[in-house]
Amino acid sequence: MSNTLGQLTATEIAAALQRREMSAREVAQAFLDVPDTYGAFLHVDAERTLAEADAAQARLDAGETSPLLGVPVAIKDNISTQGRPTTCASRILEGYIPPYDATVISQLHGAGMPLLGKTNLDEFAMGTSTENSAYALCKNPWDPTRSPGGSSGGSAAAVSGGLAPISLGSDTGGSIRQPAALCGLVGFKPTYGRVSRFGLVAFGSSLDQIGPFGQTVADVAALSQVICQTDGLDNTSLPDAPLGAMDLANASVKGKRFALPRELMSDAVEANVRASIEQAIRTLEAAGATVDHVDLPSLSLGVSTYYVIAPAEASSNLGRFDGVRYGAREEAPGHVESLMATRGKKFGHEVKLRIMVGTYALSAGYYDAYYLRAQQIRGLMVAEIDALWGEYDAILSPTSPCVAFPLGGFSHDPMALKLMDFCTIPANMGGYPALSLPCGLADGLPVGLHLMGPVRGDERLLELAAGVERALGCAPLRPPRA
Amino acid sequence: MPITLDEVRHVARLARLELTEDELRAFQTELDALLGHFQDLQAVDVTGVAPKPHAVALQNVLAEDVARFGLTRDQALANAPKSRAGLFLVPSIRED
Secondary structure, eight states: OOOGGGGSOHHHHHHHHHTTSSOHHHHHHHHHTSOOTTOOEEEOOHHHHHHHHHHHHHHHHTTOOOTTTTOOEEEETTBOBTTBOOOTTOGGGTTOOOSSOOHHHHHHHHTTOOEEEEEOOSGGGOOSSSTTOSSOOOOBTTBTTBOOOSSSHHHHHHHHTTSOSOEEEEESSSTTHHHHHHHTOEEEEOOTTSBOOTTBOOSSTTTOEEEEEESSHHHHHHHHHHHBOOOTTOTTOOTTOSOOOOOOTTOOOTTOEEEEEGGGGSTTSOHHHHHHHHHHHHHHHHTTOEEEEEOOGGGGGHHHHHHHHHHHHHHHHGGGOOSSSSSOOOOOSSHHHHHHHHHHHHSOHHHHHHHHHHHHHHSTTTTIIIIIHHHHHHHHHHHHHHTTTTTOSEEEEESSSSSOOBTTTTTTOHHHHHHGGGGTHHHHHHTOOEEEEEEEEETTEEEEEEEEOOTTOHHHHHHHHHHHHHHHOOOSOOOOOO | OOOOHHHHHHHHHHTTOOOOHHHHHHHHHHHHHHHHHTHHHHTSOOTTOOOOOOSSOOOOOOOOOOOOOOOOHHHHHTTOSSEETTEEOOOOOSOO
């Protein structure tokens, strides 16, 4: 591991490119040269990456100064890339090559950011450890015997491991923020509707949002400026999606008010994480912030609510995988038999479980008891949270109740991994912008601090996070190199 | 009341998933664990609470009425497991 560029943030690389201290090709080549010992990538096309780098260099040479011009980016493999495989880490999409780009990919091309490759994930983004990938085991650069988290584990491992300066993931219940926490990165889920979902393979359509991983708040803010745009190809795209002006350089937590829900600092939070969060709170208070304990009772219902709504939406969305128009097909005598064989054999266990849960929750006789009720509780949860915004700038909590856990550590207890999502789920329920940023180490592994702001409050949340980052003084947080 | 193996089989059929007997039994256990966890939802008083199906609701989103290119036939067929004469080839849907 000799890539010294891995010691630079994305914005630092952008500045070095602008100063002609290095070329876009040299930058891309340096990252491509790092051996992927973490199973971070599922697909790399070096030739194409370098061609895109050369195109970016031509724009730099022509005097263009767009903020991340020439900075290469890694892409979660559930985001459609024209001419590059997009598998969702599923056997059912083995060999699938999208004929079009997702809107975010067109935006990255427009910004002159070469694509480094497609990153590993839990199959169809369903999981919390990236162990549900059908293709490769993904490892945490802080300790390769541990999980990078998930579902965007590859995008987190790529940045943390020095294989990419910045990356994109997707977040349905915490799939950007939890791996960011476990890998010591900043991970941001913008307000629902600020980033187009066109070309993101749908999991839970009312919850899914694309967002960036970076080493600093400035990095994720810069990439957010690129991808937060209104898009006519996504009917849930906000008409006011583009981000307004932000002042990260002068951000401070002085006078800022944080709410800490007791439900998110419950006994389920492990002692070492709790200690790290409490230390961070003391630091923020010393810097002039106030942190109040609040009660949001319905947050304790988050996991149940999520595991009704997300699988219900997934069971509908994944109905499109029929082995007719694209993807794998198992031959059988008859259409329904072929359809059932294809889906039975090509979907992995967790995906099938979630389709089953969703189908059950939507089936005759159970719809009111599960799906409708979960949507009502979603309404209660959002009303409780919305009542806080008049008084507080952000809701603060741990991102994950534990640090990175051993690979295979929960294979005997699939429910345990689902229960870990309780801090990140509320943001998806209300469409709130939320991010995780590193707040220190516990037993040598990163701990993530979670901040959530009001809908459309992305700019203020990023400024607040920059203030928190400055007060805590621990980003960028890089794993010890062998 | 635990979910029965027949109910699991019925749901799998609705979901168009062909499952082995081993898988059916595994899903019976896992569905039971999840449905058991969902009991906390049943204890909440939701009388008069409006369901919230969207994170951020928008109304009457209209697309501009402009022509744009879609996929060509070749592009659309490029990923098909089977095609013939410019058409998707699917298994027979009727008994001979």
